[in-house]
Amino acid sequence: EDKVVQSPLSLVVHEGDTVTLNCSYEVTNFRSLLWYKQEKKAPTFLFMLTSSGIEKKSGRLSSILDKKELFSILNITATQTGDSAVYLCAALNYNQGGKLIFGQGTELSVKP
């Protein structure tokens, strides 16, 4: 059975801290790993990772995929209160209608 596991499930930090969110996966016909940010509404897309070892970066956020060890990390540096959200990772199973299998999410709270 396809599975995606995130850790930690929740995290409280102060502004300026750096955080690392973890995502491990066991998915048949794996193609890509995606990260989303969710703030009390629909998830918004952050990154899609297909190749191992290549870091993707957007401002203070970065992510990398390890296809050998089947995990990904999402880093956020110099956190701000606006980073408070649930971060979801999802693995794409391309052989079944391109469906995404989501992890439980990591709830990040950034205190002033």
Place this chain on the structure above:
Amino acid sequence: NAGVTQTPKFRVLKTGQSMTLLCAQDMNHEYMYWYRQDPGMGLRLIHYSVGEGTTAKGEVPDGYNVSRLKKQNFLLGLESAAPSQTSVYFCASQHAGGFGYTFGSGTRLTVV
């Protein structure tokens, strides 16, 4: 530029009542999905469709039915609502072979 539209946005049902959630997309996407999101559980796939007239079960299909009579619409039905179906429901769509979902804004359903 509507993208993916879900109706209704909120609904309260009594146990045993039926209802249909509508998802409409105007991007000519082949694939469509229904997910439910419960606290601490990420998004779980209910049903999905890879084309007009075809549907398939996801991870948590029991108690739900779907239909895709037109390419742009994907309907989720609850024949006899139960309190366990209280959740936030998200619809999503993507092109066949595409790697990115477009999400609707969600429907918050409460069954009392």
